[in-house]
Amino acid sequence: MAVPPPAASLADLLRAEGLTVVETPGWETHNRNHRGPWGPVHGVMIHHTVTSGTARTVQICRDGYPGLPGPLCHGVIAKSGAIHLVGYGRTNHAGLGDDDVHQAVIAEKELPPDNESNTDGNRYFYGFECENLGDGEDPWPMAQLDAIERASAALCRYHGWGPGSVIGHLEWQPGKIDPRGFSMDSMRDRIGDRLDDQGELPPTKPPADPKPPAKPKPPAKPRPPFPGRAAFGPGKNNVHIKRLGEQLVRKGHGRHYRVGPSRTWGEADRRNVESFQRAHPQLRGDADGYPGPLTWHLLHS
Structure with a gap:
């Protein structure tokens, strides 16, 4: 449904x-x-x-x-x-x-x-x-x-x-x-x-600074496009799973990894995604541990 x-x-x-x-x-x-x-x-x-x-x-x-x-x-x-x-x-x-x-x-x-x-x-x-x-x-x-x-x-x-x-x-x-x-x-x-094309978006421009910075700022990194729901789940093995895990760790939601993120989807990935979803009110209604476009967007915000 x-x-x-x-x-x-x-x-x-x-x-x-x-x-x-x-x-x-x-x-x-x-x-x-x-x-x-x-x-x-x-x-x-x-x-x-x-x-x-x-x-x-x-x-x-x-x-x-x-x-x-x-x-x-x-x-x-x-x-x-x-x-x-x-x-x-x-x-x-x-x-x-x-x-x-x-x-x-x-x-x-x-x-x-x-x-x-x-x-x-x-x-x-x-x-x-x-x-x-x-x-x-x-x-x-x-x-x-x-x-x-x-x-x-x-x-x-x-x-x-x-x-x-x-x-x-x-x-x-x-x-x-x-x-x-x-x-x-x-x-x-x-x-x-x-x-x-997975909806690739243009890079996000950094906010304007009213005062010139003392040192040059590195350009803002573009948000990686959401690879689609089919990239994640049991039996999946790809670079998107590893990148997802690395971002979860950066956001403080990697506690279920025993070793660290890998290319192979596992229960630790699902539990870490669920943890991240439950920490965001707009995701709680769909906190099933499988990343959708909104989860992906918030992870990379």
Whole structure:
């Protein structure tokens, strides 16, 4: 069962993928959960807003409008590429869609035509609304397309999904046309490439120092990309396991090693990862001893 991460972890996951995240006040508890369940989650759905202006768009997506109360999504992807988080939990973004499409998303198979509206998409999908008029002429800046790719990949990486778990609203509900202006096949290709490349991020720049340092500072080391959940677990042997162990030792969570970290996964690795997870509130709900992208991000922060 795909359980959503804690709300606070979502912002960390998106930032770990190299995104600029803006948290609107109270987004973590702003939802429609009183109208029905949210989860298990099975995919990510992309929309366009038919609005212009980031501030106005964010307000509409947070508050909704007569006949459709907010939040209308989990995050608004602005033309600048920034993601404004407006809600977490059940949101009014997907509506009723096709059960055959739903099953295809779960299986990550080719999508059938959406010709029915019989399944509650608000329960099963994350939703990102993208600032665009949706008239086929309003441009999609590269920064915005990059943010759609990264946000989708961040959630796919967390849940162990492939790009087939990302769909457009037009593929879910008959009569919908969003997102209009790029194809979802091309976006899934981009997401697949990012997942294959393990989401390598640019080096983090050191903070500006108002006073020139007396001695030159060494450049900040880039955070190593998360190698994927499949790199860890019983029977696994690779350099990522050793690097994980070395970082656990640096963070003070290596007490279960008798000799030291090695390339071979063992129970000591799992217990040390669990110890690290339990020491961080945003990881306690998933403290199973197996590193995911958020654990990896915090270990290298």
